[in-house]
C-alpha cells in the first residue's frame with residue numbers, strides 16, 4: 001500500500017507544482033554528475049575528467065562522508081576538497097541521503113540546512129546552488145522546498161531537457177551499468193544537439209567492476225567522446241543551468 005502511495009506521489013510530482021522554464025535553443029550541452037559520492041567517482045573518474053579537460057558536478061550528502069553506501073566506500077573530506085579545488089562543482093543531495101518521500105517540508109529544510117552547513121565548513125563557505133534528489137524521488141511538496149532554495153533540481157527520470165521544463169524536476173540519464181545498455185546514446189546526443197537541449201548524465205561509482213548504479217572508466221570516456229562527436233558543449237550542471245535557463 002505504501003509503495004503504491006509512493007508511486008502515486010512520484011507521478012504527481014511530474015504534473016503538479018511545476019515551475020516551467022524554457023530550456024535550450026542554442027548549442028546543446030552535456031552535463032556529467034556523480035551522486036553521493038563513492039570514492040572511485042573522484043579517484044578513478046577524476047583523472048579521466050582532467051585528461052578530457054571537462055568539469056563535472058558532485059552531488060554530496062555530507063552524512064555519507066567516510067562511510068559505505070551500496071557496498072562502496074564513499075568520499076572523504078579530502079576527496080571533496082580536492083574535487084572542489086580542481087574546479088568541479090559541488091551540489092546538494094541532502095545530508096542523510098534520505099528520500100524526500102520520508103520527509104515533510106520542515107524535515108527536508110532541516111536536511112538541506114545541515115548539508116549546507118557541513119559543506120560550507122569544509123569548502124571555505126561554499127554555497128550550493130543546485131540539488132539532486134536522493135534515489136530520484138521527487139514529490140510536489142519537496143519541489144516547493146528545493147525551488148525556494150536552489151536554482152534547479154535534478155531527478156533520475158530519463159530524457160533530454162528541452163523546451164518547457166520543470167526547473168525543480170530536471171530529467172537525466174544514468175551512467176549506470178543497469179541502464180546504459182538500454183540507451184541509444186548516439187540518438188540522445190543527436191537529439192540534444194538538434195534541439196539545443198540539455199542532457200544531464202548522473203552516475204555513482206566508476207570502477208572496472210561497477211555496481212548496477214555505477215559504470216566503468218570506458219563508459220565514462222565513451223559518453224564524453226560521443227558528446228564531442230555530436231558537437232555538444234560539456235559543462236557542469238550549475239554552469240550549464242546558467243546558460244540554459246538563466
Ligand SMILES: [Zn+2]
Nearest residue numbers: 035036134135
Ligand atoms: Zn544518491
